[in-house]
Amino acid sequence: MKEYSRQEVAKHNKPDDLWVIIDAQVYNLTDFADAHPGSALVLHKVAGTDATEQFFALHRHEILRKYSRLVIGKIASESPLLSIPPPGSFSKVPYAESLAILDKPSPFYTQSHLKWKAAVRHFCDTVLAPDAEQYSNLGKIPDKEVLLKIGSANLHACRLGPGDHLKGLTLLAGVKPEEFDYFHEAIAHEEFSRYGIYCYAEGLASGMMIGAPPVMKFGPAWMKQQVLPKLFSGEKMICLAITEPGHGSDVAGIQCEAVKTPCGKFFIVNGTKKWITNGTFSDYFTTAVRTGKGPTGISMLLIERGEGVTTESIKTSGTATAGTAYVTFENVKVPVENIIGKEGGGFAVIMANFNHERWAMVAGACAGARLVIEDCFKWASQRKVFGKPLIEQPVIRFKLGQMIAELEAVQSWYEIITYQMTKMSYKEQTQQLAGPIGLLKYRCTRMTNLVADNAVQIFGGRAITRTGMGRRIEEFQRVNKFGAILGGAEEVMVDLGVRQAMKVFPKDARL
Ligand SMILES: Cc1cc2nc3c(=O)[nH]c(=O)nc-3n(C[C@H](O)[C@H](O)[C@H](O)COP(=O)(O)OP(=O)(O)OC[C@H]3O[C@@H](n4cnc5c(N)ncnc54)[C@H](O)[C@@H]3O)c2cc1C
Incomplete structure (x- = not known):
């Protein structure tokens, strides 16, 4: 990188020849000044000077990375004070990492957890961070490529906890499926949540975190074999549809009804569900339906998106990245094999979940x-x-x-x-x-x-x-x-x- 003296930089102090020093790096801002969101005027005032203090009083360090193309050199024999951590590294700021992660003794975390945390963070920093910056504020759902990459790293499956579903999978950091425990899973949730909790992070298949477990724990064998691999790969998405416009906290009161056809082979589902996370882009809906009266008249049904299923986006205080939906089921024909658990046993499934x-x-x-x-x-x-x-x-x-x-x-x-x-x-x-x-x-x-x-x-x-x-x-x-x-x-x-x-x-x- 080209080196300059501070005296040389000081000569470039005019609007049509505007250099500044930020953290020992020399930036040529001549062409950028008019595009500066804080106005060109403030840049004219610091032209030719060291603007490090003014910069950090008003900007996050990520801005330097964003505009790294404007760097033309560095100040001779000076090094930047700011260290921009490489992807996957832990913060040195006090309390920025949980105490146990920072080489302090812990009764819970092993080397396996620490290796896992570094690997998941590296994945998130390199795969999620660029997508998050681009999409979150725009309110777009996460890129399909990102959901597939999460699947390739087997992180959808890992975010569903330890268990048989991990058998035979290759996990990050060489963690063996049989050693994967709830601490590994918690770490994955923590790392994913670093990218906009309840906004971008919710869009990263968080509906699957609540919609897939009933299938995994209570679903029939065919469902586990056919549906779960598509979810783990990121090819398909699933969500949990319990809440209704009239029934949130009092789950036992849900009204969405599933009535058996006279042949006994299908349910016909009619009803609405409200605030369903990832609903706008899900392929499957793990749905609480009423198949009888009272709490023992609730069943869980896997409903595939198709005829009679419509979803509409709900504008929450977060962003549309979460895909929060109003879901309508209108005469939806669902095979009886799609029952999750026992008919009438839905309340127990919901509570366990x-x-x-x-x-x-x-x-x-x-x-x-x-x-x-x-x-x-x-x-x-x-x-x-x-x-x-x-x-x-x-x-x-x-x-x-x-x-x-x-x-x-x-x-x-x-x-x-x-x-x-x-x-x-x-x-x-x-x-x-x-x-x-x-x-x-x-x-x-x-x-x-x-x-x-x-x-x-x-x-x-x-x-x-x-x-x-x-x-x-x-x-x-x-x-x-x-x-x-x-x-x-x-x-x-x-x-x-x-x-x-x-x-x-x-x-x-x-x-
Ligand atoms: C952004 C978002 C995403 C969501 N995602 C999903 C999803 O993916 N799937 C899904 O099924 N649901 C989802 N929900 C629904 C969510 O679980 C419900 O909003 C929640 O259960 C509360 O229901 P409610 O909003 O109807 O509130 P209500 O049941 O109307 O309650 C209103 C308030 O009354 C008080 N209250 C209620 N009951 C009691 C009580 N027994 N004792 C004392 N006070 C009480 C509480 O303060 C409560 O906040 C989501 C909601 C939102 C907003």
Whole structure:
């Protein structure tokens, strides 16, 4: 790379000959100035000078990567201070990575988990990041190529947890299918959630995370053989369709009906489903239908997109990347073999499925909160107000400390529950962990609430601006409430936790 002295750069100080130094690199901005979103004028003011401090007061470091074509050389015998981490690397910012990952002793994580985390992060940094930047704000669904690449790396299957479905698959970092556990899975959820939780990340087949498990755990053999491979490869997409316009929290009240034809070979399905994640682009719908009266009249049915199935996009506070849909089933003919589990046994399937969904949501939310905390730490260190960095203000340090303490408390509980899951069968998890997971999810969404609130205050105006330094904070605060409602509202989660505890409350316990 060509080298210049600072004196040489200083000569290029006019609008028609405009060079600047940023972090020891020399940029020629002459032709770019008119396209500068912050106006050409501000660039004219720093022409020929070292604009490093002004640059980092207003821009994220990714901007330097975006405009690397404008670099014409470097300052002789100086090296950049900023190290842009290569894909797959871990952040050195305090609390930006979970404590266990940073060579601290842990009762839970092994070398296998650490290798796995680095490999999944590398995959996400190289495959997801470019797509996320391009698509998320445009509201387009993730590129099919990306969904297929996730399939090629067997990451769709891995995000569905440990089990027989992984047998014979080649996993990243050489992790053997038989050693893959819920910690590996949690790490995959965490890594995927680094790219816009509830927005872009939701579009990455998150409908499959909740729509496929009923097929895997309760589906008939033919369904597992024919449908699952197409899902794992990314060729086909699936979603979970339970909620209806009139029935969200009270799942037992769903109305979408499936009536058997006189020949007994088919169901005719009529009804609507609301807010179905990935619904706009799914090929299959794992659908809760009413086949009889009361809670024992609910069944789960695999419905393939076809005649009578229509989906419409719902505009949420997130982006359309999630493919959130209003689904209408109108006289849809479904073979009776498409029942998942037993006819009338749908409620149990739904409840078992919720546990895994809620636990995975916590993994993603912790990762999202961690990214926000990392951004806040960086911002508070580089942003100068009243002549000194924000971090020098005790009130700002208190806010940061509050966020860290809340996050690490939730992370610890979630790791303990994850460990318990590694020691329990799916049935035992359903029986014993529904209450604790409900309470954990509640605790987690209270934590993200505090993180979002504090982060907005630390970032100021940039936290409510969709582009620029605070774009991650803006997205996080905008969609923060999703977790408090989806997969079970906070009030319902807390109530579930206490009701489950009441079931094992000893009859002879007295004060
Ligand atoms: C973006 C998005 C994506 C979604 N994705 C899916 C999906 O993929 N598949 C799917 O099936 N569903 C999905 N849902 C639906 C979601 O699970 C429901 O929104 C959720 O279960 C709550 O239902 P509701 O919105 O109808 O709220 P309601 O049931 O109307 O409840 C409203 C509020 O009342 C309170 N409340 C309810 N019951 C109680 C109670 N017993 N005690 C105290 N307070 C209570 C809570 O505060 C709750 O927030 C999604 C929703 C959204 C917004």
